[in-house]
Amino acid sequence: MNCNQFNSISLEEVLLSLGHLPTKQNEKEAWYLNPFASESQASFKLDKRINAWYLHSEGVGGKNTDFMKKYLNASVNEVLDWAQKQNFSSFHQQQQIKKSEPNYTIDEILDLQNPNLKQYLQGRGLSPKVYDYIKEVRFTVGEKKLYAIGFENLSGGFELRNSFYKGSLLKKDISILNLNSNLQDISNLQDKNIKGVAVFEGFMDALSFIEMQKSFAGDILVMNSIALINKSVECLKNYSDINIFLDNDNAGIKCKSQIIKYFPEAKDHCSIYSNHKDLNEFLIHRINNDVAINLDKHSEKFPEADKLEEIKQEPEIKNSNGFKMKR
Known part of the structure; x- marks a missing residue:
């Protein structure tokens, strides 16, 4: 177009x-x-x-x-x-002509294996702790074979990232990760008495939250695009405890305002990383300054209980294989 x-x-x-x-x-x-x-x-x-x-x-x-x-x-x-x-x-x-077919094909969807992708994640401050929430997607664009970290959405599409590529395949949609061990159906959320949800703009920030947070057991909603704010708001109606971790830029501030407009009780936690564009940038900074941060008693853990305003938590999930992607 x-x-x-x-x-x-x-x-x-x-x-x-x-x-x-x-x-x-x-x-x-x-x-x-x-x-x-x-x-x-x-x-x-x-x-x-x-x-x-x-x-x-x-x-x-x-x-x-x-x-x-x-x-x-x-x-x-x-x-x-x-x-x-x-x-x-x-x-x-x-349109007067038939829409052309996509010039890409998905060749394989695997558990993360490629060492280059693992190294890329390490550079973004992410450890094997997050591997269960992503896939390795191998695809062909034209005649060029590529691979990337894939983060699945509710429509079966993927957000893609590697050290030199940022894009998406198939249909764009939001993603919802269930950090509880029980499988939940997106169509029946209202019947599941969901307690808490953490909201992110992109999946790298969501993975950063998983990397740092040890005991949050609610859901994670990833918008994948701020253009999906309305669908995100519709899904958030099913939660009683909404926690916002959006970017500290104009787009993120606008989305945050729109969410708070519909849900005045929603908690905004961007002040935790107020000196950084987003949560992943904060994580990288935190790792690069590990010695200094460990000396600061206020930065000993993330997120701090008072700054999170008592996010509803449950005992830590010991078996991460209990993760389910909602459809």
């Missing part, structure tokens, strides 16, 4: 996919509450005639690409990559 194709998609449909509904509209225009910040009166105008937007409260506007660049705090290429993974009906209606 290129910029012209994305800009030809109905912005009204894009906004709807992100969970934004107009406060008033007619055949020519629609008004929305600011999608980028909280406000009480709608200042975001969509001109349906030219498929363009203008935010009166900030004096900015543009086409779909401009909107998603600001919404995702991302580059044009990242926006187009996100748009390509969506299923916009107005785009499919415009």
Whole structure:
């Protein structure tokens, strides 16, 4: 998908996919509450005639690409990559040719074996403690054979990482890890009396939490993309104790605000790593400064009980093979 194709998609449909509904509209225009910040009166105008937007409260506007660049705090290429993974009906209606098949194939999905991938994880501060939560994915793009660490989502897709590659395969979706030994069905969460959940933007931060945390026995929700904030919020309705560990950047702050808007009782723990972009960066810093940190009595353990505001915990799971990926 290129910029012209994305800009030809109905912005009204894009906004709807992100969970934004107009406060008033007619055949020519629609008004929305600011999608980028909280406000009480709608200042975001969509001109349906030219498929363009203008935010009166900030004096900015543009086409779909401009909107998603600001919404995702991302580059044009990242926006187009996100748009390509969506299923916009107005785009499919415009296509005059059959959609081409993906130029990749998944060759194997294995338990982690490759020493280069293990070394990459070690460089990110992660030990064999996290191996049970990831896979080694071997795949072919064009004629090039590649391998990467794979983190599965609820739709069977994978987030991929290695030392030189960051991407995804198959459908984009959130991931939910169950750190309890009992298998739980995502479709019946409301019947399982789930106690706690920790929320992360990316799986490296989630793995970092698992690496550092010894006794948390709730669920872990990984958004995998901030564009999946609405699905994440829907799943969070099933939890009574929500703990937020999002990135300390504009996108992370915006997502955090949106979660807290729906769940005022949710606990924000980003202050634990306030001097770092995210939890993984904090973990790497912690390892690189191990001697100094061990001398600091306040950094003896992670997370600190007072900073976590009494996250509901259960005895440590001794057998990590009890992990289940929810479907």
